[in-house]
Amino acid sequence: MxxxxxxxxxxxxxxxxxxxxxxxxxxxxxxxxxxxxxxxxxxxxxxxxxxxxxxxxxxxxxxxxxxxxxxxxxxxxxxxxxxxxxxxxxxxxxxxxxxxxxxxxxxxxxxxxxxxxxxxxxxxxxxxxxxxxxxxxxxxxxxxxxxxxxxxxxxxxxxxxxxxxxxxxxxxxxxYGPRQDPSSPYSGVISIFTERALKRQPITVFGDGEQTRDxxxxxxxxxxxxxxxxxxxxxxxxxxxGLNRATSLNQLLAAIGDVVGELPPVSYQAARSGDIRHSRADNARLLQRYRLPNPVTGMREGLARLLER
Ligand code: NAD
Ligand code: UD2
Incomplete structure (x- = not known):
């Protein structure tokens, strides 16, 4: 080497x-x-x-x-x-x-x-x-x-x-995953939601929670x-x-609830201006040239690894 x-x-x-x-x-x-x-x-x-x-x-x-x-x-x-x-x-x-x-x-x-x-x-x-x-x-x-x-x-x-x-x-x-900093409101949504779930602090969803991300x-x-x-x-x-998989924030919250046991209160507020509704990668090019781990880390497993640290 x-x-x-x-x-x-x-x-x-x-x-x-x-x-x-x-x-x-x-x-x-x-x-x-x-x-x-x-x-x-x-x-x-x-x-x-x-x-x-x-x-x-x-x-x-x-x-x-x-x-x-x-x-x-x-x-x-x-x-x-x-x-x-x-x-x-x-x-x-x-x-x-x-x-x-x-x-x-x-x-x-x-x-x-x-x-x-x-x-x-x-x-x-x-x-x-x-x-x-x-x-x-x-x-x-x-x-x-x-x-x-x-x-x-x-x-x-x-x-x-x-x-x-x-x-x-x-x-x-x-x-998403361990060491993603949750401290700003514009940090990745998973780092914010998991931090709040662990500290039993209320979670805010901007919009109806049906927006999706990959x-x-x-x-x-x-x-x-x-x-x-x-x-x-x-x-x-x-x-x-990306994985070419859409997960809504509501599905994400359900998964966090499963992993931590119980969710803190969740409130829904107006969507952020300029927020993208759906974002999902066509990953055909990636799959042609690279090997994603088999199996890829599923959402519940990824959340569990993130929360165990
Ligand atoms: P991060 O903020 O944790 O990491 C960025 C790192 O760069 C930090 O350690 C920071 O101290 C350092 N840094 C910033 N400006 C610097 C400078 N001028 N000189 C030297 N170091 C500097 O964020 P991350 O999520 O780990 O992002 C890593 C890269 O991936 C970034 O280029 C980001 O734009 C890109 N990216 C991240 C995501 C995501 O979902 N996290 C999505 C798309 C692209
Ligand atoms: C991501 C990237 C951004 C840019 C963009 C490109 C992060 C942190 N942001 O923005 O850098 O590359 O993709 O499209 O990786 N939300 C809530 N409550 C919260 C926080 C977020 O409802 O407390 C919502 C937010 O309004 C959005 C969704 O969660 O609808 C995802 O937000 P995000 O900031 O994690 O990521 P995104 O896709 O907006």
């Missing part, structure tokens, strides 16, 4: 720290670049094969140093909250676009080719509402977050064509990220990452 480290930007965050665990289990060395804006060092194991660099992907000199000697990069660092990007488009852009560009440029200089990038279903905006969304669905980035993700995809493709980078671009749908357990996601590092040949263009 290649002993040189894999650089995981955003490795102290929710998805990143779960990926670090997987890479260590696979015998890799891991270098993490994270500014700890939402990530936590406590998410990371102290391990001889883990190296942590505290810093910003917008800092070009630091990024140059961080990629030195790495075999590949998984670029997850970003302001992951859409609402934060709406409130601070300029600040977010430094992390979410300039950060990606710095990674591309530093990889080109260092001769590193493989980069796995976390894009988002947000690039589709409201398009495809009601049916499974495939990768050719027109893009409609409605927020600074989505615009930066889509622009990052285009920059990665430029570096592929011009400089031989090997970007694997995944558009994540709704990911939820994927983080442990299954990081298996795919691990495969993306090893693929012989990359695919040109982005790949949706």
């Amino acid at each position: 290649d002993k040189s480290p894999v650089l995981v930007t955003g490795g102290a965050g929710f998805i990143g720290s779960n990926l670090v665990d997987l890479l260590l289990a696979h015998g890799h060395s891991v270098r993490i670049l994270d500014n700890l804006s939402t990530g936590k060092q406590a998410n990371l194991p102290s391990h001889p094969r883990v190296e942590f660099i505290k810093g910003d992907v917008a800092d070009v000199q630091l990024v140059r140093r961080a990629v030195q000697g790495c075999q590949a990069v998984v670029h997850l660092a970003a302001v992951a909250s859409v609402q934060a990007s709406v409130e601070d488009p300029v600040g977010t852009h430094q992390s979410n676009l300039v950060g990606t560009l710095n990674i591309c440029e530093a990889m080109r200089e260092a001769g590193i080719r493989r980069v796995v990038f976390a894009s988002s279903a947000a690039v589709y905006g409201n398009n495809g509402d009601g049916e499974a969304i495939d990768e050719e669905t027109p893009k409609a980035p409605l927020t600074p977050y989505a615009a930066d993700k889509l622009a990052s995809e285009h920059y990665l493709d430029f570096y592929r064509r011009q400089h031989g980078l090997e970007p694997v671009v995944f558009r994540f749908f709704n990911i 939820f994927l357990y983080v442990g299954d996601l990081v298996e795919l990220l691990g495969q993306a590092l090893k693929q012989e040949e990359i695919d040109v263009g982005a790949i949706n990452v």
